[in-house]
Amino acid sequence: MEAGFLPRAAFQRxxxxxxxxxxxxxxxxxxxxxxxxxxxxxxxxxxxGVRDRQTPGxxxxxxTDQPRFxxxxxxxxxxxxxxxxxxxPLWRSQRAADNAIRFAEVSPPPEPLAVIGVRAxxxxxxxxxxxxxxxxxxxxxxxxxRRENLFLVAVHCSHPADTCFCASTGDGPRAEQGFDLALxxxxxxxxxxxxxxxxxxxxxxxxxxxxxDAQRRLADSEIGNAAQQQTRHLPSRNLRDALFASLAHPRxxxxxxxxxxxxxxTSVCPTCFCHSEADETALDGGHSIHARQWDSxxxxxxxxxxxxxxxxxxxxxYRQWLTHKLGSWHEQxxxxxCVGCGRCIAWCPVGIDITEEAVAICGGEANG
Amino acid sequence: xxxxxxxxxxxxxxxxQESPTIFTLRLRFTDPARHAAFRFAPGQFNMLYLYxxxxxxxxxxSDPEDPQLFDHTIRVVGRVxxxxxxxxxxxxxxxxxxxxxxxxxxxxxxxxxxxxxxxxGCAPVVSVINYVIRRRERFRxxxxxxGVKHSDDLIWRSxxxxxxxxxxxxxxxxxxxxxxxxPWHVGHVTELFGKVExxxxxxxxxxxxxxxxMQVAVDHLLERGVREDSLHLSMExxxxxAVGLCGHCQYGGKFVCQDGPVFSYSEVKPLFGIRGF
Numbered sequence: 001m002e003a004g005f006l007p008r009a010a011f012q013r014x015x016x017x018x019x020x021x022x023x024x025x026x027x028x029x030x031x032x033x034x035x036x037x038x039x040x041x042x043x044x045x046x047x048x049g050v051r052d053r054q055t056p057g058x059x060x061x062x063x064t065d066q067p068r069f070x071x072x073x074x075x076x077x078x079x080x081x082x083x084x085x086x087x088x089p090l091w092r093s094q095r096a097a098d099n100a101i102r103f104a105e106v107s108p109p110p111e112p113l114a115v116i117g118v119r120a121x122x123x124x125x126x127x128x129x130x131x132x133x134x135x136x137x138x139x140x141x142x143x144x145x146r147r148e149n150l151f152l153v154a155v156h157c158s159h160p161a162d163t164c165f166c167a168s169t170g171d172g173p174r175a176e177q178g179f180d181l182a183l184x185x186x187x188x189x190x191x192x193x194x195x196x197x198x199x200x201x202x203x204x205x206x207x208x209x210x211x212x213d214a215q216r217r218l219a220d221s222e223i224g225n226a227a228q229q230q231t232r233h234l235p236s237r238n239l240r241d242a243l244f245a246s247l248a249h250p251r252x253x254x255x256x257x258x259x260x261x262x263x264x265x266t267s268v269c270p271t272c273f274c275h276s277e278a279d280e281t282a283l284d285g286g287h288s289i290h291a292r293q294w295d296s297x298x299x300x301x302x303x304x305x306x307x308x309x310x311x312x313x314x315x316x317x318y319r320q321w322l323t324h325k326l327g328s329w330h331e332q333x334x335x336x337x338c339v340g341c342g343r344c345i346a347w348c349p350v351g352i353d354i355t356e357e358a359v360a361i362c363g364g365e366a367n368g
Numbered sequence: 369x370x371x372x373x374x375x376x377x378x379x380x381x382x383x384x385q386e387s388p389t390i391f392t393l394r395l396r397f398t399d400p401a402r403h404a405a406f407r408f409a410p411g412q413f414n415m416l417y418l419y420x421x422x423x424x425x426x427x428x429x430s431d432p433e434d435p436q437l438f439d440h441t442i443r444v445v446g447r448v449x450x451x452x453x454x455x456x457x458x459x460x461x462x463x464x465x466x467x468x469x470x471x472x473x474x475x476x477x478x479x480x481x482x483x484x485x486x487x488x489g490c491a492p493v494v495s496v497i498n499y500v501i502r503r504r505e506r507f508r509x510x511x512x513x514x515g516v517k518h519s520d521d522l523i524w525r526s527x528x529x530x531x532x533x534x535x536x537x538x539x540x541x542x543x544x545x546x547x548x549x550x551p552w553h554v555g556h557v558t559e560l561f562g563k564v565e566x567x568x569x570x571x572x573x574x575x576x577x578x579x580x581x582m583q584v585a586v587d588h589l590l591e592r593g594v595r596e597d598s599l600h601l602s603m604e605x606x607x608x609x610a611v612g613l614c615g616h617c618q619y620g621g622k623f624v625c626q627d628g629p630v631f632s633y634s635e636v637k638p639l640f641g642i643r644g645f
Binding site: 090091093095099100101102103105107132133136137138140141244247273274275276277278279281285288290292295297302303304305306307310311313315316319320323324327328329330331332 | 371372373374375376377398417419420421422423445446458459460461462604605606608609611612613614615616618620621623626638639642643644645
């Protein structure tokens, strides 16, 4: 629901309202020549006048004299690490004097977080992570606690990168649902849209003026342009059958020869959920922390089973990743695991392009 | 929300050395209420936690109706199992479970039952054999096929002799390498399918072991008229969480820890035998 227009000069009021409601704000900021998400106290930390240039294997930042805060496409990460922690303890075991072992859950109370500047692709990815971590046979209590304490301020995407293809997967560039507030960024401010009661509560505290038809038309045309600018696409049909019918395709060998099996793609992917668990024992042996951390199907250990590695060759790992992401996800979660964010393309050190590989293996229309 | 990741303490009540590298731990939860509430089905597994080292998925081999103890038969293959082998009576470990889908025992009622195992993968199916033997009247003919690399690897040897003397029961054992006084076949267990006497089209087959062995057995059995959805296999994949979250055990669109480890052949057929899955 449209709430009104917020001038850029009043953006700090949004942060203040969220702070007062008890949230720590997380937002985009420029660091190490990339847009990253971290604690945001002041509006001055936002990446004003920053533009990105992304191509296969490349991410570069350019400075512009534009007044906008959100005139860039997603950097390496946004939402995923705040819900699915890259590393966290699960439980602690302690050896008592009588040889007994005591187990205790380790779960710090979740901190209310408000994430500013979430893109449509990441909202779709969040929905998929919700399905994985919350809607299976065993819900993950840590993810659940953080999810319940999350406030989302989406910003519709108006500046896609060359690597983006959310329009073809149906996940963007407009944020359709799953947010508390959504913003259209214009040169002088923001059209504010509410998506929840909590969002309405925050919007009520902002100095909003009624939006004009001209502003609405401009906002819509920017989103429309953002969709049209995208040159990459994934075949929109369900690729499961095509992929599993092509397990012996020579392209696996070819892409396996280029792939470094580094796992960058799975780290930046907003839907990848694999993680491993390991014990870290105190030096005196008195207690041990059982922790989990992100893992990747590109590692040697991922498919290790009593003395052998099932996916010993890189071509098998790439095939596992792609057949899962674009194939088996349909069986497991009712849709593809790709939301078109393009991160795996930009952050692949050798520039492997998932949209090219999918077409090479499954057929269909090439990018252009 | 209860944490599905958290183990509970159990005590080693008895430890049995089955072979130089295989041992059985007979366990009881130290919390009596937890022990009383513990229920499992043959073919399900627990995550066993060795203090300070880590967890490993091991199937439960004892009878589901034994209220006293639950047993795990373990082969020493890696870091955790090597450590578990050092545990003695009275020692403690962590246990969480049971997890997964077990053997289709309801489906097998009033039908011929065939159990096929190879390598050292016999533990998960021994629970079924014992289950059937103790409830013999519920099932028809019982055929047990077991292959091992070396005759010394056959554990529970006396049990096989005892089972072979049961009425309406056929036991076929083979070792790739035999030894003096080895009473069974020398060669691959899959060479013995010609000797099986059973109502193949109505039989329920449960198998466990190396996938290469299972593939050969599946081919033989399908040829003899066993239905694809009556053939059941216990699959093994890397497991960290056992609750369908960590992603290691994915097999196409299945999570082996939740959807398996026991699958009908029709469920796994599209990927079965393809290296890398």
